[in-house]
């Protein structure tokens with residue numbers, strides 16, 4: 082099971098690491114939006130690039146040995162998926178979604194979709210919406226105790242999703258053997274913009290290694 086780790090990080094250190102990760106990711110997220118919108122000339126851009134490269138060098142001075150963050154289970158029962166492209170605390174590409182799990186099984190998140198996520202003019206890219214739906218449906222299934230990898234994701238885009246405040250929600254609909262079927266939607270102030278159904282399959286390697294129990298027990302903190 083490569084890419085999965087077990088760690089023993091104390092509460093205070095975890096809090097500090099979370100703050101650092103959140104701050105760096107947010108700064109880079111802002112940088113991405115600024116990059117999309119900037120109209121500076123070549124000389125100003127060259128200066129900006131020098132600063133960006135200097136910042137990158139600082140970040141590279143101490144890094145994980147692998148090419149991915151992976152999934153990191155902590156001894157306190159939490160798990161970190163900070164590299165995740167949708168919920169990753171340390172991933173500036175992620176909006177990120179801070180998923181809330183209600184007692185009735187609804188998983189939901191409200192977040193901002195800025196200029197970095199544009200597809201059609203002023204609207205969120207359909208592939209980005211697919212990623213968000215994939216994640217929130219998968220998270221709902223996982224939180225309900227029926228985790229799996231996406232086998233099939235079906236999306237119906239009903240109307241454009243305007244950049245700005247967006248809500249995503251999902252719930253586990255049913256379990257059929259190793260398949261968990263989750264349903265969900267994206268909405269804005271204008272109502273539902275996309276609906277999805279996903280089939281999440283507990284992969285053979287997880288069925289055979291007992292990893293599924295570990296994943297079921299760990300609470301994700303993004």
Ligand SMILES: CCCCCCCCCCCC(=O)SCCNC(=O)CCNC(=O)[C@H](O)C(C)(C)COP(=O)(O)OP(=O)(O)OC[C@H]1O[C@@H](n2cnc3c(N)ncnc32)[C@H](O)[C@@H]1OP(=O)(O)O
Nearest residue numbers: 215216219220228229230231232233258280282284285287
């Ligand atoms: C634990 C991690 C948690 C991780 C939890 C994380 C939640 C995060 C959400 C983010 C989700 C992602 O991005 S996941 C990343 C994107 N997805 C992937 O990379 C998946 C790539 N595909 C695969 O790894 C594999 O094809 C699987 C796991 C989907 C299936 O492989 P398998 O486990 O060997 O399946 P197999 O025994 O043949 O079939 C089992 C049952 O599933 C059905 N089935 C097989 N493939 C499909 C399919 N694509 N769509 C529908 N149904 C399918 C079969 O008919 C069978 O039904 P029956 O006879 O039993 O009726």
